[in-house]
Amino acid sequence: MGLDGAAVRVIAEGLADSAAEIDWHARACRAVGFGPDAAGDRYRSEAEVVRARYDGLHRAVAEWSAATAARAEALRRAAGGYAWLERVSESVLRAVDLPPTGHR
Numbered sequence: 001m002g003l004d005g006a007a008v009r010v011i012a013e014g015l016a017d018s019a020a021e022i023d024w025h026a027r028a029c030r031a032v033g034f035g036p037d038a039a040g041d042r043y044r045s046e047a048e049v050v051r052a053r054y055d056g057l058h059r060a061v062a063e064w065s066a067a068t069a070a071r072a073e074a075l076r077r078a079a080g081g082y083a084w085l086e087r088v089s090e091s092v093l094r095a096v097d098l099p100p101t102g103h104r
Contacts, residue, residue: 005082005086008075008079008082009075009076011075012072012073012076012079013072016069019065023062023066023069026058026062026065029057029058030055030058032054034051035048035051036048036051
């Protein structure tokens with residue numbers, strides 16, 4: 001059973017695209033701009049809590065994006081390694097002089 005390197009590369013590219021898009025959304029979340037200054041003095045403490053939650057959401061999504069990008073890169077490298085191993089194995093097997101078998 002062989003590995004379909006092209007399929008692995010497609011999956012890796014999909015993950016990389018997803019990571020890039022999620023990173024963009026994480027930045028947009030962080031840029032909301034809601035904070036103590038936007039809420040005014042009466043709601044400063046509430047706005048600080050909301051801003052802290054936005055910051056936490058940004059960190060979590062950015063970490064997810066980075067982890068997904070790392071997995072995509074690992075898959076790309078693995079697919080390249082499998083392709084190399086397949087080429088080398090094929091070359092070695094072609095060089096082996098096997099005796100004929102009784103099967104027709």
